[in-house]
Amino acid sequence: MISRPLAAAIVPALLAGCVQVSAPEKPIEINLNINIRQEVIVRLQEDVRDLIQENPGVF
Amino acid sequence: MSRKMKLMIAAGIAVATVVGGNGAAFAMLQAPTAESLRATGEVGEDASGYMALVGSGSAELRRQVDAVNIQRRAKYTELASARGVKIEEVAAAAACQIIRGLRQGQYYRLPGGAWQQRGAQPPQLPSYCG
Numbered sequence: 001m002i003s004r005p006l007a008a009a010i011v012p013a014l015l016a017g018c019v020q021v022s023a024p025e026k027p028i029e030i031n032l033n034i035n036i037r038q039e040v041i042v043r044l045q046e047d048v049r050d051l052i053q054e055n056p057g058v059f
Numbered sequence: 060m061s062r063k064m065k066l067m068i069a070a071g072i073a074v075a076t077v078v079g080g081n082g083a084a085f086a087m088l089q090a091p092t093a094e095s096l097r098a099t100g101e102v103g104e105d106a107s108g109y110m111a112l113v114g115s116g117s118a119e120l121r122r123q124v125d126a127v128n129i130q131r132r133a134k135y136t137e138l139a140s141a142r143g144v145k146i147e148e149v150a151a152a153a154a155c156q157i158i159r160g161l162r163q164g165q166y167y168r169l170p171g172g173a174w175q176q177r178g179a180q181p182p183q184l185p186s187y188c189g
Binding site for chain 2: 037038040041042044045047048049051052055056057058059
């Protein structure tokens, strides 16, 4: 059985933990998406050049 | 009317029917190319990798633009699944090449921008084109 003072100490600690984890996660995720996207687009250039040459009517 | 003349008329009708039929089939196969649509000056290239109407455009022109875009989407989808990337990423990568290859006077639109015509200088490219 958890004593009342101990529970009072754990609950705010848990809540604080949740807030601390979710707050910095958001901006980091956005930055990663932008980086991946640019890198992928640059990497795709050669494939896309071939795709355009093989389909002259569509491009 | 002589028998010979009747035969000639019949032959003429037969030829016209065959040619006319072929003409219709040919027109269906000969959908306008992306280049011919751009040459109208009413269709431009968007940074999304698809064509779009610069102005309001006719219903027929819209249909032709849609037809090209449907084919593009199919090609982008194939390449995206082959490379394990998003369709939008393939489309954006294609836009870099498409806009780069535009001729002077043709229209293009960068992300969040308005339509602009390619001048004598090389066209501006979206920042992610690298």
